[in-house]
Amino acid sequence: MSARVYLLAMNDLLTAALDAATSSGADFADARAVELATESISVRAATVESLDRSESLGFGVRVLANGAWGYAASARLDAKEAIRVARTAVEVARASALVHSTPVHLVDEPAHVASWSTPVATDPFAVALEDKVGLLVMATQEMGKAAGIRVARATMDAYRQRSWFVSSEGAAIDQTIVNTGAGIEATAVADGDVQQRSYPASFRGHLEAGGYEIVERMDLPANGQRVAEEAVALLSAPECPSGTTTLVLDGHQVMLQVHESVGHPTELDRVLGMEAAFAGTSFVGIPDLGRLSYGSEVVNITSDATAPGGVGTYGYDDEGVEGQRVDLVRNGVLVGFQTSRETAALVGQDRSNGTMRAEGWENFPLIRMPNINLLPGEGSLEDLLADVDDGVYMATNKSWSIDDKRKNFQFGCEIAWEIKDGRLGRMLKNPRYTGITPVFWGSCDAVAGPGEWKMQGTPNCGKGQPGQTMRVGHGTSPARFRNVSIGVGQ
Amino acid sequence: MTEGISGDLPVSHDDARKAAGYVLDYSGADGVEVVLTGSRTGLTRYAGSQIIQNTVQNNVKAYVRVAAGDRTATATTSQLDQEHMQRAAASALEAASASPPDPDFPGLPAPEQVGRAQALFRWDEPTAEASPQQRAEGVKQILDVAKVDNAAGVYETSGHSFAVLSSTGIDCFDAYTRSVCTCLVDTGAATGWGEASSHRKAEVDLEAAARRSLDKAAAGEEPSDADPGTYQVILESPAVATLLEYLSYAGFGAKQVLEGESFLAERAGQNVASPQVTVTDDVFHPRSIGIGFDFEGVPKKRVPVIDSGRATGPVTDLRHATKMGIDLTGHGSGSNEFGPYASQVVMEAGDRSLDELISEVDDGILVTRFHYVNVLERPSTLLTGMTRDGTFRIKNGEVAGAVHNFRFAQSVLEALASVLGVGRELGTVAADYGPFGSTVAPALRIGQFHFASRTSH
Numbered sequence: 004m005s006a007r008v009y010l011l012a013m014n015d016l017l018t019a020a021l022d023a024a025t026s027s028g029a030d031f032a033d034a035r036a037v038e039l040a041t042e043s044i045s046v047r048a049a050t051v052e053s054l055d056r057s058e059s060l061g062f063g064v065r066v067l068a069n070g071a072w073g074y075a076a077s078a079r080l081d082a083k084e085a086i087r088v089a090r091t092a093v094e095v096a097r098a099s100a101l102v103h104s105t106p107v108h109l110v111d112e113p114a115h116v117a118s119w120s121t122p123v124a125t126d127p128f129a130v131a132l133e134d135k136v137g138l139l140v141m142a143t144q145e146m147g148k149a150a151g152i153r154v155a156r157a158t159m160d161a162y163r164q165r166s167w168f169v170s171s172e173g174a175a176i177d178q179t180i181v182n183t184g185a186g187i188e189a190t191a192v193a194d195g196d197v198q199q200r201s202y203p204a205s206f207r208g209h210l211e212a213g214g215y216e217i218v219e220r221m222d223l224p225a226n227g228q229r230v231a232e233e234a235v236a237l238l239s240a241p242e243c244p245s246g247t248t249t250l251v252l253d254g255h256q257v258m259l260q261v262h263e264s265v266g267h268p269t270e271l272d273r274v275l276g277m278e279a280a281f282a283g284t285s286f287v288g289i290p291d292l293g294r295l296s297y298g299s300e301v302v303n304i305t306s307d308a309t310a311p312g313g314v315g316t317y318g319y320d321d322e323g324v325e326g327q328r329v330d331l332v333r334n335g336v337l338v339g340f341q342t343s344r345e346t347a348a349l350v351g352q353d354r355s356n357g358t359m360r361a362e363g364w365e366n367f368p369l370i371r372m373p374n375i376n377l378l379p380g381e382g383s384l385e386d387l388l389a390d391v392d393d394g395v396y397m398a399t400n401k402s403w404s405i406d407d408k409r410k411n412f413q414f415g416c417e418i419a420w421e422i423k424d425g426r427l428g429r430m431l432k433n434p435r436y437t438g439i440t441p442v443f444w445g446s447c448d449a450v451a452g453p454g455e456w457k458m459q460g461t462p463n464c465g466k467g468q469p470g471q472t473m474r475v476g477h478g479t480s481p482a483r484f485r486n487v488s489i490g491v492g493q
Numbered sequence: 494m495t496e497g498i499s500g501d502l503p504v505s506h507d508d509a510r511k512a513a514g515y516v517l518d519y520s521g522a523d524g525v526e527v528v529l530t531g532s533r534t535g536l537t538r539y540a541g542s543q544i545i546q547n548t549v550q551n552n553v554k555a556y557v558r559v560a561a562g563d564r565t566a567t568a569t570t571s572q573l574d575q576e577h578m579q580r581a582a583a584s585a586l587e588a589a590s591a592s593p594p595d596p597d598f599p600g601l602p603a604p605e606q607v608g609r610a611q612a613l614f615r616w617d618e619p620t621a622e623a624s625p626q627q628r629a630e631g632v633k634q635i636l637d638v639a640k641v642d643n644a645a646g647v648y649e650t651s652g653h654s655f656a657v658l659s660s661t662g663i664d665c666f667d668a669y670t671r672s673v674c675t676c677l678v679d680t681g682a683a684t685g686w687g688e689a690s691s692h693r694k695a696e697v698d699l700e701a702a703a704r705r706s707l708d709k710a711a712a713g714e715e716p717s718d719a720d721p722g723t724y725q726v727i728l729e730s731p732a733v734a735t736l737l738e739y740l741s742y743a744g745f746g747a748k749q750v751l752e753g754e755s756f757l758a759e760r761a762g763q764n765v766a767s768p769q770v771t772v773t774d775d776v777f778h779p780r781s782i783g784i785g786f787d788f789e790g791v792p793k794k795r796v797p798v799i800d801s802g803r804a805t806g807p808v809t810d811l812r813h814a815t816k817m818g819i820d821l822t823g824h825g826s827g828s829n830e831f832g833p834y835a836s837q838v839v840m841e842a843g844d845r846s847l848d849e850l851i852s853e854v855d856d857g858i859l860v861t862r863f864h865y866v867n868v869l870e871r872p873s874t875l876l877t878g879m880t881r882d883g884t885f886r887i888k889n890g891e892v893a894g895a896v897h898n899f900r901f902a903q904s905v906l907e908a909l910a911s912v913l914g915v916g917r918e919l920g921t922v923a924a925d926y927g928p929f930g931s932t933v934a935p936a937l938r939i940g941q942f943h944f945a946s947r948t949s950h
Contacts, residue, residue, distance in 0.1 A: 411946070413877055468538055
């Protein structure tokens with residue numbers, strides 16, 4: 004089927020669904036078809052551990068009837084099924100309305116008729132598999148040069164999501180998003196101790212919007228032996244001591260810190276209690292807007308769906324709202340939330356800031372972080388370290404846990420080094436730190452400058468029921484925090 | 494129609510055979526395996542005591558694994574027609590052919606080698622056929638009991654079918670339903686929690702879950718500060734289930750043993766828990782939710798992983814059983830990267846009621862459930878996480894008021910080694926990471942459990 008015929012077929016399917024929804028009594032309807040292609044490669048010790056390719060194609064219909072939401076979705080792609088699914092969505096909405104006291108109101112959004120695509124230099128799906136596998140094999144061989152490595156693993160992932168969105172308001176959006184990532188990890192084991200080092204990041208490496216050029220920039224083999232030697236060295240490194248000290252975090256750990264303690268608490272659905280029973284709520288309330296001291300003056304954080312390279316970068320969200328950049332924290336003060344067309348009005352916005360996304364075609368869109376970015380400050384990592392007499396530098400996220408209000412957290416990193424008189428000293432293992440969100444960000448006295456700032460991405464942000472996994476971006480640079488409790492956990 | 498099941502399945506055995514038939518003899522492949530999953534899920538979410546999201550999903554997936562000599566790759570599609578199935582097979586064959594040799598590939602399992610799986614067919618027609626209206630009425634039942642303007646949770650009714658077919662003669666099919674209810678009551682001053690899961694919706698007592706949540710919230714008001722430290726604790730069933738789920742994730746699988754990350758790598762055969770503790774992976778337990786075979790079509794076995802306190806696992810798939818020379822248990826997860834997985838963990842019940850367990854504590858903490866648990870160190874099974882929705886002080890054998898939530902940092906095995914009593918009631922917690930899996934757990938009285946810090950709210 005040609006691309007044009009395919010596009011027409013999708014539009015016909017979705018139009019049939021919209022017509023069936025409105026003729027069945029829906030006051031509003033949108034329909035979204037998604038074609039998702041993925042390729043995931045894992046190489047362990049020069050052998051392919053798994054090589055999985057997937058394609059998923061289906062559609063979902065979201066409707067408002069009697070003031071309440073209904074959603075239905077199917078993988079069967081024919082007009083008869085489109086009509087059945089749309090009618091089911093209306094039936095579901097009417098059922099919702101039986102236990103729904105506040106009619107849903109949507110703030111206005113222009114009915115966009117548009118197409119948008121991630122800029123891609125080299126299509127990751129078009130690169131020969133032999134080349135991709137060969138690169139990963141080479142990286143594991145480099146890791147294997149370090150004596151004492153139990154597991155040397157290299158991974159690569161590519162995602163391409165094409166979606167078609169139409170609404171009863173007249174929107175028609177065709178969008179293609181491409182994300183590519185890769186990474187290596189070395190695991191050393193001795194006497195019941197397991198230590199791991201990763202590059203460029205843990206949990207399947209670094210992920211960005213774009214094509215295979217992202218993988219080529221990483222130079223995985225060149226970092227293999229260093230990463231593996233660090234994993235082995237950690238086995239005999241001293242434990243990170245407990246105490247209160249100055250903490251410097253690398254950009255990857257700052258990403259996790261931003262994600263868990265700023266990204267999630269500023270999702271307005273969480274603030275409103277819509278996720279209370281599962282992921283939890285937020286320590287932030289609507290009256291805190293413009294008032295709450297979230298951090299120190301050097302803390303500036305945006306929600307930015309327009310940032311180049313971010314895996315949360317898109318033209319339009321999954322309810323047809325244009326991707327935007329908005330401030331969440333400005334000079335340390337909470338000034339914004341991530342919103343949807345349903346929730347925006349509740350914080351006085353006359354327009355959603357465009358953060359509704361759904362995993363695949365089968366799920367109802369939720370407020371999801373696009374790219375939640377800590378804006379760069381000044382200077383280099385070395386400058387941050389230079390102003391520390393006695394402290395710890397932690398790098399690469401390893402573990403995370405935070406309470407249901409996103410206030411009490413404990414995070415762990417793969418590796419740390421002492422900081423003595425402004426310079427890095429001994430390597431330390433099992434570094435962890437804990438804190439209370441606004442106190443911790445209030446203790447931030449320096450964020451490294453644009454030269455250290457990098458767009459990071461996490462592929463596995465979970466939210467919602469049924470559970471949805473989303474790729475989320477965070478632009479960060481290293482940052483320094485004073486009087487932090489470290490080495491906790493025992 | 495499949496024997497033992499009436500009504501409309503998400504994917505029938507005939508559907509699966511037809512789709513697999515397009516590719517089982519795919520030209521150029523040395524072996525082909527097709528795993529088909531189908532699900533029809535109705536899930537109603539409520540918050541602020543009204544329905545906020547309400548979905549009906551019809552989903553199907555075919556995982557086509559192709560062997561080219563000793564190399565394999567998998568391609569997945571959501572379309573079961575000939576064109577898409579053959580495109581998936583071609584994609585998998587191309588990927589396998591581009592891979593280096595895999596000397597540990599044991600071949601696709603064959604029935605004469607691994608046996609023929611028996612389906613469990615835990616399929617309940619009223620659950621499969623539940624309508625959006627019935628779920629909405631169920632939510633109304635919950636809210637009528639909860640009697641607050643801020644209750645939140647889900648009510649799910651769903652049906653799932655699984656099939657595995659291969660060129661080596663595997664041809665198995667199973668289906669189950671599940672129903673899940675959760676209820677969080679927020680009085681403004683405190684929150685409480687109740688939940689229930691079963692493969693039959695009639696066994697999910699919505700009102701009891703709501704009442705339990707309301708009672709917890711009412712008792713949780715005006716919490717006091719308790720100092721962090723090591724306490725004797727009563728963990729209710731949902732809290733125990735969470736610890737078991739992470740214990741399984743951290744170390745029940747043979748791959749984790751092979752890679753040295755599991756506690757079983759160093760401690761197999763040793764006493765790792767109290768003699769009162771027996772933990773199995775047991776899909777055949779009447780409270781488990783699942784199917785009778787793994788993602789390679791290998792029959793599932795009941796596997797004691799901790800037997801009367803002694804470490805006896807792990808669970809295996811064909812690759813790891815062959816490589817390690819140990820028993821094949823039928824726990825292939827479908828991911829060679831992840832390895833075999835115990836997804837129906839059951840802890841055996843004891844002889845105490847929850848009230849009896851509490852009455853035996855002079856000074857301790859009662860935990861309703863945990864939140865956002867994560868693994869800090871795999872071999873020692875050290876976890877961290879928070880308590881939520883009902884944390885109470887116990888004094889002189891009685892619940893003596895609520896306390897603020899704690900962060901714990903605790904080795905699960907060390908906690909299980911200090912078990913002093915096991916509850917006789919078992920609760921089922923359905924997996925929240927997908928429809929496949931459950932954990933069945935009693936309440937426990939644990940002698941030593943470490944809370945590292947407390948919250949300020």
